[in-house]
Amino acid sequence: MSSSSVPFQETWERWTTRATSQLAPIKEKLRNTATQVAGIADTMQELEDDSRQLALKVTWVTQVILERIPPDGPADERAKEVVLALATKVSKIDAFLRSGRKKGDMTGKRAKKVSKYHKSLDALRLQPSLVDIPPTPEAFHGRDEVVGSIVQLLLQDKPSRVPVLGTGGIGKTSVAVAAMNDEQVKERYGEHMYFLSCEGIDSEEGLVNALAVFFKIQRDSNIRTSLIAHLSSLGRALLTLDNFETTTQSDRQRVRELLGRIGRVPSLSLIITMRGTQPAQGLSWDTMTRYGDCGPLLRTSIATLRRSKDTDGSGSSSNGQGMDSMNRAGEQEKHIAQCLLLLGNILLGQSRYKEAATILTEGRAAFEAISDRLGAAQCVQSVGDMLRMQCRYEEAAALLTEARAALETIPHRFGAAECVRGLGDILRMQCRYEEAAAVLTEARAAFEAIPDPVGAAQCLLALADILYVQCRYEEAAALLTKARGAFEAIPYRLGAAQCAQLLGETMRMQSQYEEAAALFTEGKAEFNAIAGRLGAAACSQYTEALSMLREAEQAVPGTSFRQAGPDTRG
Known part of the structure; x- marks a missing residue:
């Protein structure tokens, strides 16, 4: 169980002040x-x-209930049930903790009792009245643009997959909650809107069990199948999984598989909030820029954190207060650095390279000031990726090599593998194909060892592209078929669409027009499903041109009008 970011005493004092x-x-x-x-x-x-852990759990669950049941306004029947159940459990736990460990206590018997209390508290926390949509915070400013972007996604005809990402304390939950409380969103999804905090859920099994408790799904031999069936029966629905980083970081592979199954539920839209710059794998998420430009929010957060740090450090204090102030300042410096990294990556995704370089350089200095090697290395990696996008290959290779060395030392295997793949892509763009193939093969092995199937499949696609430009079409087609199968299994629709397109080009270059036309049609459908307009347009262009090529080659027997088309695979 992860502790709440807001202390119990602070929540309690805020609740009593409003009473x-x-x-x-x-x-x-x-x-x-x-x-x-x-x-x-x-x-x-x-x-x-063991008693301390139980005390921590009961204070945390009480804090959740205080946040969900405000002192003002009426209380419905469900809230009454929760409060009465909490009162009973707290009385029993309080008596148990006060009794201490008595002489002759059986360790196994005591452990069972502690475990029973933990389970009963978890069940209470997951009561439907506590996972209803929280109200939009009273102090909510400077985020209208972000919320508006999410609302537009939630109102579109197809299901949405919205990741709300960022460092701790920037208001990810508030943004998601504000979008869910939008009147148009409420009208669209009606009673089928669900909010679940994943704080304390540290495994895929824990998430499945929490969802089963929430939706009151009867436990049977295949609870996952029952869960998917129930979600499918809801019709149009919206599910928000808050604080999702704990769950996905602890059980990455199984969570990825579960998200893949949830993603295939028709008419189910999903929001996740989690720390970091990358969403959980297993779904094709709506892109960063489409769920909202978090730049203004991040800039506001950075300014707020800096003002708070300056305020904390300006006054005199006793030794104890001084230590607390130093600890808060350290946390604020860490949050500032994380915001700078996230903001730099967002600017990078928007091709605002000059601004991104400035912010990422500032972020690196901020991480180095607090001796955070991982954050500093990630800033270096992002600048290297930026230079690669600008075709400044020598500078990019130097920074990616530096970042790789730092990440391997930490160690951070995923980041190091990403750097190796970036170096392979640089060699590929420089037409140094033999070197590129060797480096990309190394990167693929690194991703498979993690395991990270998306990275491994992307390396396969890059290796196939090398074979394609070398006119080794049969070998390229074999790798592309393998890569496409890997992307579809994840599922990762962009990668699958890119494979279909390149397979179509490979078949076209071998004058296998029927096969090429079918592949371009499939690729166009995949690109359209993820709003990949450039890829869809290229597939359409090739499809329309194929009939003309067939007619031309029939008019001049023995002639092949093979021509490489524009690279639109991104």
Whole structure:
């Protein structure tokens, strides 16, 4: 279980500040229960390890309930059930913790009791009234453009796959919640809108179980199949998975497979919020720029963090307060550096290279100032990728080589493999095909060892492209077929579409026009499904030209009008 980013005491004080002098009876019950939990939190450091973990869980679950059930306004029947259940559990846990470990206690019996309390608290946290959509935060400024972009995605005819990414504390959850509370979104999805916090869910199995509890799915021999069947039965629906980084980082491969299955549910739109710059694998996500330009939000966050750091460091304080202030300043410096990296990558994706270079250089210095080698290396890697996109190959190769060495030392295998693939692409663009093939083969092996099937398949596609430009069509077709199968299995539709297009070109170059036409048609359909207009247009152009080529070659027997077309595969 990961601890909440906001301390329990802060949530509790904010709740009591908003409470009126005359609370509804059930809210009064919640206040009394939370007061009891505050007492548990105060004694947490004095407890033994298993008791401390239980105390941490009960304070965290109470905090979640306080955030979901505000002191003002009426309380519905579901909220009453949750508060009464919480009060009962807190009383029992409080008595258990106060009793301490008695002489003669059976270790196994005590462990079972602690485990039972943990499970009952998890079940309480996943009550439907607690996973309903939270209200839009009262203080919500400077994010209208981001929210508006997400809303537009959610209102389109096809299901949306929206990743809301970034460092901790920039308001990812607030952005997702604001989009879900939009009146048009509510009207479109009706009662089938669901919000689940994944904080504390550290495995694919845990996520499946949490969703099963939420949707009240009967546990059977194949709970995953039952879950997918239930999601499919909902019709048009929207599911938000908040704080998804813990789940995906702990169980990457199985989460990828589960997301792939969820992604095939018709009419289900999905939002995830997670820390980092890359969404979880397993789905073809809506692109970064389409879910909203987070640049203004990130710039605001950076400025806010800097003002907060300056304020914390400006006043005098006691030793204890001074240590807390230093710790907060360290966290703020880390968040500033992470925001700079994310902002630089967003600018890079928008081809705003000069701005991206400035921000990423600043980000590298910020990471180096706090001795964060990984963040600094990622900034170097991003600048190297930027130079590669600008065809400044020698400079790009130098930076990617530097980043690779740093990432291998840390070690960070995925980042190092990405650098190797970038170096292989540089050699390929320089027409140094033998060297490029060797480096890309090395990168493919690195991705397979992680394992990262997307990276491995992308290396296969690049190797096939080398064979294609060398006119080794049969070998190229074999690799492309393998790469296409790998992309479809993930699924990763862009890669599958690129493979179909290049396979079509390979068949065309061998005068196999019927096969080429079929592949271009398939490629066009894939590109259209992911709004890849350039690729779709190229496939259409080739399809229309094929009949003309066939007629020309029939008019002049023994002649082949083979010609390489423009590279539109990205």
